Amino acid sequence: MAVDVAGLFAEREGDRYALHTRYLNEQMVRVLRTVGFDRQYQRGSGQYLYDAEGEQYLDLLSGWGVFALGRNHPAMREALKGVLDAELPNLVQLDLSALAGVLAERLLHRIPYLEKVFFANSGTETVEAALKFARAATGRPGIVYCSHAFHGLSYGALSVNGDPVFRSGFGPLLPNCVEVPFNDLDALQRALASRRMAGFIVEPIQGKGVILPHDDYLAGAIELCRQSGTLFIADEIQTGLGRTGRFLAVEHWGIEPDMVLLAKSLSGGHVPVGALATRKWIHDKVFDRMDRAVVHGSTFAKNDLAMAAGLATLDVLSSEALIENAAEKGTRLLQVFRQMAARYELVKDVRGKGLMIGVEFGMPQSLRLKASWKLLEAANTGLFCQLIVIPLLTEHKLVAQVAGHGSHTVKLLPPLIISDEDCDWIERGFDAVIRAAHRVPGAAWKLGKLLAENALAARAS
Ligand SMILES: Cc1ncc(COP(=O)(O)O)c(C=O)c1O
Numbered sequence: 001m002a003v004d005v006a007g008l009f010a011e012r013e014g015d016r017y018a019l020h021t022r023y024l025n026e027q028m029v030r031v032l033r034t035v036g037f038d039r040q041y042q043r044g045s046g047q048y049l050y051d052a053e054g055e056q057y058l059d060l061l062s063g064w065g066v067f068a069l070g071r072n073h074p075a076m077r078e079a080l081k082g083v084l085d086a087e088l089p090n091l092v093q094l095d096l097s098a099l100a101g102v103l104a105e106r107l108l109h110r111i112p113y114l115e116k117v118f119f120a121n122s123g124t125e126t127v128e129a130a131l132k133f134a135r136a137a138t139g140r141p142g143i144v145y146c147s148h149a150f151h152g153l154s155y156g157a158l159s160v161n162g163d164p165v166f167r168s169g170f171g172p173l174l175p176n177c178v179e180v181p182f183n184d185l186d187a188l189q190r191a192l193a194s195r196r197m198a199g200f201i202v203e204p205i206q207g208k209g210v211i212l213p214h215d216d217y218l219a220g221a222i223e224l225c226r227q228s229g230t231l232f233i234a235d236e237i238q239t240g241l242g243r244t245g246r247f248l249a250v251e252h253w254g255i256e257p258d259m260v261l262l263a264k265s266l267s268g269g270h271v272p273v274g275a276l277a278t279r280k281w282i283h284d285k286v287f288d289r290m291d292r293a294v295v296h297g298s299t300f301a302k303n304d305l306a307m308a309a310g311l312a313t314l315d316v317l318s319s320e321a322l323i324e325n326a327a328e329k330g331t332r333l334l335q336v337f338r339q340m341a342a343r344y345e346l347v348k349d350v351r352g353k354g355l356m357i358g359v360e361f362g363m364p365q366s367l368r369l370k371a372s373w374k375l376l377e378a379a380n381t382g383l384f385c386q387l388i389v390i391p392l393l394t395e396h397k398l399v400a401q402v403a404g405h406g407s408h409t410v411k412l413l414p415p416l417i418i419s420d421e422d423c424d425w426i427e428r429g430f431d432a433v434i435r436a437a438h439r440v441p442g443a444a445w446k447l448g449k450l451l452a453e454n455a456l457a458a459r460a461s
Contacts, residue, residue, distance in 0.1 A: 124152025210358025245327030
C-alpha cells in the first residue's frame with residue numbers, strides 16, 4: 001500500500017519540534033522558539049500559509065525565493081502529476097531527455113545571446129558548475145567575488161562567499177579566490193590585472209542586505225572582464241526569472257554575461273533544479289571530447305520532474321504576466337516604503353527592484369529612542385530588526401526575514417503573484433509595527449529588552 005502522506009502529516013505534524021530536536025537540527029528549533037516563529041503551518045496555497053487555527057499568513061519570504069508562482073500553483077501540480085501519469089522513461093542516462101531539450105530551448109529563447117544550458121539540482125551546484133566551467137574555458141585558476149556575496153554553501157560556492165560567518169570553521173577553502181568590495185570598479189580592475197582570473201562571479205543585486213549596483217557598475221565590470229579575458233558570471237539564482245520585474249536582473253543594466261545562473265524559482269518550489277546558461281565556446285571547452293561527455297554532471301540532473309517544474313514555471317510567468325506584476329507591485333511597495341522613510345526616523349533607506357525589497361533601519365536621532373537602540377545593539381548587532389519581524393508575524397500575520405547576519409535590513413521576497421490587497425496588507429502591517437517601534441517605552445522595546453537579555457545570557461553560557 002502507498003504511503004498516505006497527507007495522513008502521516010496530519011498524524012505527526014504536532015511532533016515536528018520534538019522530531020527535529022531529536023533527529024535534526026536542534027539549534028534551528030531553539031531559534032524558532034526564541035523569536036516566537038514556532039507556528040505549525042498546515043497548508044500553503046499561493047502567497048498564503050495557514051496554521052492549525054486556520055489563520056492566514058502572507059508569505060514575504062517565499063521559501064527563500066523559490067515560490068515565485070506561490071505554493072501549489074495548479075499549473076505546477078498538473079505538470080508534475082502529468083510526468084508521473086505519463087510513465088515517462090526518466091533518467092535512462094544512456095538516452096537523452098526530451099523535456100531537458102525543450103526547457104533549454106525555452107530558457108535560451110529568453111536569453112538569446114547564450115547558446116547552451118547545463119542543468120544541476122540546486123543553486124550551489126549551479127555555482128560549482130560555473131566555477132569549473134570558468135577554469136576549464138580559460139585555463140586560469142582564479143575567481144573574483146564580492147564582499148557580502150552569497151552563492152551557496154558547498155565548497156566552491158563557500159570559497160566565493162563574502163560572509164565570514166558562513167566560512168568560519170570550514171577551511172581551508174579553494175585557493176585563488178579573491179574578494180573585492182561590491183560596487184568598486186577600481187578594486188575589480190586591480191584584482192583582474194594579474195590576468196590569472198578565470199571568472200568574476202556577482203549577484204546583480206546582492207541578496208544579503210538587498211544591495212543594488214551603482215548604475216555604471218555592472219557595465220563597467222563586464223567591460224573590465226572583457227579587457228582581461230575573465231568570464232563574467234551573473235548569479236541570478238535569486239534575482240532571475242522575473243523577481244526584479246525583468247526576466248533577468250541584468251536586463252535593467254543592459255549587459256550580456258558569459259554565464260547566467262538560475263535555480264530557486266525554476267523549481268516552482270517543488271522539485272529542485274538549477275540551470276547554467278552560457279556561450280557555446282565555453283561549454284565546448286568543458287565537453288571537448290567524446291571521452292569527456294560526462295566530465296561534469298550529476299545523477300539526478302535533468303530528471304523529468306525537475307524539467308517539468310521548469311517548463312511550468314516559464315509557462316506561468318508569461319501566461320499570468322507575473323514579471324509585469326512583479327514590476328508593478330514592486331514600484332507600488334517601494335513608493336509606500338519611501339513614504340514611511342520620510343515619516344519614521346528609524347527607517348534609513350529603502351532599496352529594491354520589482355519584488356526584491358529591503359527596508360533598512362538605523363540609529364535614530366531623538367535621545368530616548370537612540371539610547372534604546374544602542375542598548376539593543378550592544379547586546380547583539382542587528383537585533384533591532386527582530387522588533388520588526390516578530391510583531392509583523394505575531395500581530396499582522398506577515399512572514400518576513402532579516403536580510404543576513406547582523407543586518408539592519410528587513411527583506412521582502414514575496415511570490416510574484418501578490419495582489420493589490422496583499423500590498424495593502426503589507427502597508428498596514430509595516431506601518432503599524434514601525435510606528436510602534438518609535439514609542440519608548442512601549443511594547444516593542446519591552447520585547448527588545450527581553451531579546452537583549454536572551455542574547456546576553458546566550459553569550460554568557
Ligand atoms: C544568489 C544565490 N546564489 C546561490 C544560492 C544557493 O542556492 P541553493 O540554496 O539552492 O544551493 C543562493 C541561495 O540563497 C542565492 O541566493
